[in-house]
Amino acid sequence: MIDFEMPTPVSRQVQFIGMLGEQVMRPRARYYDDHEGERPVEYTSLIWQTVRAQGGRNFSADTSERLDRDGRPRPRIGYLMLAHMVEALSWGDAGMYLATPGAGLGGAAVDATGTPEQKERFLRRFGEGEPKWSAMAMTEPHAGSDTAAIRTRARLSDDGREWILDGEKIFVTSGAMAARDSAGFVVVWATLDPSAGRAAIKPFVVEAGTPGMLVTKLEHKHGIRASDTAAIIFQHCRIPRENLLGSEEISDGRSSGGKGFAGAMRTFDATRPLVAASAIGIARASLEFTITYLRQRGVTIRYDVPLHRQTAIERDLRQMEAQHRAAWLLVLRAVTAMDAGQDNALEASMSKVKAGQVATFIAQKAVELLGPEGYSCTLLLEKWMRDARINDIYEGTGQINRLIVARRLLGYSSRELR
Amino acid sequence: MISFTPGDEQQLVIDTVRRFASEQLRPLAHDADEQRSTPAEVLTRGWELGLLHNAIPEALGGIADAQAALTGALALEELAAGDVALGWHLLLPATFAVPLARAGSDAQRERWLTPLLEGGYAPLSAALIEPTWDFDPTALQTVAFADGDEYLLTGLKGYVARANDAAALLVYARVGDELAAFIVPRDSAGVAVLDREQHMGLRALPTYQVRFDGVWLPAASRLPGTIEPLLDRSRVALAASAVGVARGAYEYARAYALQREAFGRPIAQNQSIAFMLAEMAIEIDAARLLAWEAAWRLDRGLPAMREAALAAQYADEMVLMVTDRAVQILGGHGYIREYPVERWLREARGFPTFLGLAIV
Ligand SMILES: Cc1cc2nc3c(=O)[nH]c(=O)nc-3n(C[C@H](O)[C@H](O)[C@H](O)COP(=O)(O)OP(=O)(O)OC[C@H]3O[C@@H](n4cnc5c(N)ncnc54)[C@H](O)[C@@H]3O)c2cc1C
Numbered sequence: 001m002i003d004f005e006m007p008t009p010v011s012r013q014v015q016f017i018g019m020l021g022e023q024v025m026r027p028r029a030r031y032y033d034d035h036e037g038e039r040p041v042e043y044t045s046l047i048w049q050t051v052r053a054q055g056g057r058n059f060s061a062d063t064s065e066r067l068d069r070d071g072r073p074r075p076r077i078g079y080l081m082l083a084h085m086v087e088a089l090s091w092g093d094a095g096m097y098l099a100t101p102g103a104g105l106g107g108a109a110v111d112a113t114g115t116p117e118q119k120e121r122f123l124r125r126f127g128e129g130e131p132k133w134s135a136m137a138m139t140e141p142h143a144g145s146d147t148a149a150i151r152t153r154a155r156l157s158d159d160g161r162e163w164i165l166d167g168e169k170i171f172v173t174s175g176a177m178a179a180r181d182s183a184g185f186v187v188v189w190a191t192l193d194p195s196a197g198r199a200a201i202k203p204f205v206v207e208a209g210t211p212g213m214l215v216t217k218l219e220h221k222h223g224i225r226a227s228d229t230a231a232i233i234f235q236h237c238r239i240p241r242e243n244l245l246g247s248e249e250i251s252d253g254r255s256s257g258g259k260g261f262a263g264a265m266r267t268f269d270a271t272r273p274l275v276a277a278s279a280i281g282i283a284r285a286s287l288e289f290t291i292t293y294l295r296q297r298g299v300t301i302r303y304d305v306p307l308h309r310q311t312a313i314e315r316d317l318r319q320m321e322a323q324h325r326a327a328w329l330l331v332l333r334a335v336t337a338m339d340a341g342q343d344n345a346l347e348a349s350m351s352k353v354k355a356g357q358v359a360t361f362i363a364q365k366a367v368e369l370l371g372p373e374g375y376s377c378t379l380l381l382e383k384w385m386r387d388a389r390i391n392d393i394y395e396g397t398g399q400i401n402r403l404i405v406a407r408r409l410l411g412y413s414s415r416e417l418r
Numbered sequence: 419m420i421s422f423t424p425g426d427e428q429q430l431v432i433d434t435v436r437r438f439a440s441e442q443l444r445p446l447a448h449d450a451d452e453q454r455s456t457p458a459e460v461l462t463r464g465w466e467l468g469l470l471h472n473a474i475p476e477a478l479g480g481i482a483d484a485q486a487a488l489t490g491a492l493a494l495e496e497l498a499a500g501d502v503a504l505g506w507h508l509l510l511p512a513t514f515a516v517p518l519a520r521a522g523s524d525a526q527r528e529r530w531l532t533p534l535l536e537g538g539y540a541p542l543s544a545a546l547i548e549p550t551w552d553f554d555p556t557a558l559q560t561v562a563f564a565d566g567d568e569y570l571l572t573g574l575k576g577y578v579a580r581a582n583d584a585a586a587l588l589v590y591a592r593v594g595d596e597l598a599a600f601i602v603p604r605d606s607a608g609v610a611v612l613d614r615e616q617h618m619g620l621r622a623l624p625t626y627q628v629r630f631d632g633v634w635l636p637a638a639s640r641l642p643g644t645i646e647p648l649l650d651r652s653r654v655a656l657a658a659s660a661v662g663v664a665r666g667a668y669e670y671a672r673a674y675a676l677q678r679e680a681f682g683r684p685i686a687q688n689q690s691i692a693f694m695l696a697e698m699a700i701e702i703d704a705a706r707l708l709a710w711e712a713a714w715r716l717d718r719g720l721p722a723m724r725e726a727a728l729a730a731q732y733a734d735e736m737v738l739m740v741t742d743r744a745v746q747i748l749g750g751h752g753y754i755r756e757y758p759v760e761r762w763l764r765e766a767r768g769f770p771t772f773l774g775l776a777i778v
Binding site: 001003075303305307318319325327337403405407411 | 419420421422423424425428485488551552553554555556646649672675676686687689692693695696697699700703704705707708710711714715723724725727728729731732770
């Protein structure tokens with residue numbers, strides 16, 4: 001049955017994170033925007049306690065089966081919960097959210113492609129000790145959207161006991177913290193054979209501090225500055241043979257149980273709605289702030305008046321509100337499908353396209369509406385506008401996600417629609 | 419618990435109405451538009467779907483469950499995907515009956531609702547829109563003054579469907595600062611049905627201007643309940659119908675783009691076409707979810723004015739964008755009346771105006 005009722009645990013969690021956002025993230029948001037490259041310790045130390053207590057799974061969904069009092073399985077809400085958490089944290093500060101310690105993006109790749117032994121070996125650390133980060137390095141200077149064109153090479157050492165990595169990765173989120181500044185790791189995608197295309201591209205775990213892995217640059221960004229974005233070079237970087245995730249076989253991914261490159265791409269079905277959720281968090285922050293700010297100055301929105309009687313501001317705000325809600329509902333649709341175990345690649349990309357665009361639309365409008373105040377760094381609106389912009393770029397640009405949507409709708413392969 | 423899957427009975431409604439819309443409405447749509455008329459048989463056949471009964475609570479002789487507005491929205495999307503003018507024509511009696519069910523008195527229901535539910539299609543209709551550019555439902559120019567136990571009604575309405583042969587109209591008017599609605603038998607003294615209107619779209623649904631020139635009405639003809647929520651119910655109906663029109667246009671354009679070739683391959687293989695289709699699909703889904711949420715709030719008895727208004731506004735813009743692109747995807751053929759997309763564009767532009775022509 002169609003229903004819009006939120007489960008209580010979800011609303012409770014959102015409320016809790018809202019407080020965290022207000023008390024811990026918002027007060028420091030401007031500082032870390034001004035001090036790019038500094039770790040937002042107030043947030044990371046606090047959230048680490050929670051992440052560690054949960055065994056290090058910071059942003060992975062709880063998909064365990066739970067029974068209700070009558071012994072019937074309860075509907076799963078793991079991804080629904082996750083989307084709400086990401087949204088609420090990003091409402092607090094999207095840059096800090098991205099800097100959350102824990103299994104993160106690298107962990108997701110381990111989860112999706114690793115053996116049980118590998119999962120234990122690599123993920124255990126996030127449940128103990130000091131804060132640690134993981135990162136995922138796919139993008140290279142010459143290959144972003146076209147992931148199959150990456151060139152970083154992996155060769156077996158002569159004695160067959162190690163992989164030797166050579167290449168350059170850029171734009172690695174939390175790359176410095178994962179590779180250098182904590183006892184984390186980086187999942188590096190490299191090819192065993194550049195002539196074999198996708199089938200030869202494999203994920204490798206490189207432990208922090210491994211000789212031959214070097215953080216060469218920290219990017220200076222438009223927004224989300226509390227999150228480090230690193231360039232990492234691999235020069236004869238030797239790692240144990242057991243650090244290749246999944247199978248060594250060069251195959252199309254189907255025969256390896258869906259765990260190869262294709263399998264990893266499938267994890268985007270899970271992460272795209274979460275990027276969308278993050279975008280929506282920023283959008284909601286901008287929208288709520290603008291509405292409250294204007295209300296305090298005597299500007300309210302009327303919903304029952306016809307177009308010709310709406311003021312220009314009313315019209316903008318109504319559009320912002322409708323766009324925000326529409327995009328969020330698309331996100332919720334994508335995650336509930338995920339929770340129900342349905343193929344949601346189409347819904348995931350739809351939500352990413354929409355939210356990526358809407359967040360920027362709303363944040364840019366908010367700056368416009370508040371004029372000189374909106375543009376000023378005394379408020380956070382201009383920062384949110386800069387933060388929002390990334391969401392239409394990473395985890396598949398708006399164009400790439402439109403391609404995915406269009407291929408699905410038209411029944412085209414990636415060769416038929418490029 | 420949040421879910422975007424229709425219930426079993428709702429799915430049955432969707433399937434049934436979808437079949438009816440594609441088999442019975444769509445094939446008639448072109449000629450009905452050209453000839454500006456709806457064949458009577460299709461109204462009779464459509465009546466048998468029992469959609470009006472779905473909108474009326476059981477206690478009042480219908481079969482509505484706790485999700486009447488949602489089910490209504492689902493049905494309207496399907497009807498409009500077939501043809502919105504014919505679909506609304508079919509559900510025209512609802513614009514009279516639903517307000518009675520939601521805000522009428524027992525006597526009013528007994529007099530009008532019961533026979534309607536027990537009989538066949540009857541062109542009962544409603545008069546909300548006023549034919550001025552600055553029409554405002556919150557400040558109607560049609561007014562009624564209380565005088566003893568009677569009201570005196572004066573004003574001019576437009577877009578009144580079937581005013582020529584409706585036995586009665588539900589006329590929205592202002593009483594002081596209040597929004598009110600009155601049941602007005604068409605043969606009351608002072609009611610003048612003027613010429614049939616001509617519009618850019620919605621041509622299969624005959625509409626008229628109607629002048630109320632000092633019409634005396636008994637006090638008991640005023641609906642006792644609050645009237646504003648009825649406008650929200652109409653906004654949701656419009657939003658759902660816009661989704662239907664857009665979906666029809668999208669599906670048509672998609673199929674066309676897959677088979678039409680230029681430069682040696684289907685035009686859909688060009689990103690500029692494929693991306694338009696992707697965006698159309700995304701916007702249709704977005705608008706549908708907003709309409710559903712507003713309908714769900716109505717069914718829950720939650721405040722829904724904001725949600726209904728935003729859903730309608732979103733759908734207004736969406737349907738124009740989608741149908742306009744459908745025309746573009748068909749190229750020159752999109753401009754030719756033999757193809758349906760230009761009709762959908764004509765209809766789409768009217769949605770910001772159509773308040774009151776459908777209701778859930
Ligand atoms: C702050 C930040 C954090 C990031 N974090 C990570 C990370 O943790 N790990 C990681 O691996 N990467 C990360 N990235 C990289 C990000 O995923 C890529 O930047 C993105 O995928 C786009 O790649 P590109 O920059 O090379 O652009 P390009 O691929 O060069 O694209 C340029 C333009 O061409 C368009 N385009 C490309 N191909 C097509 C096509 N077939 N059809 C139509 N248009 C097309 C794109 O949409 C874009 O508009 C991050 C980037 C940033 C900015």
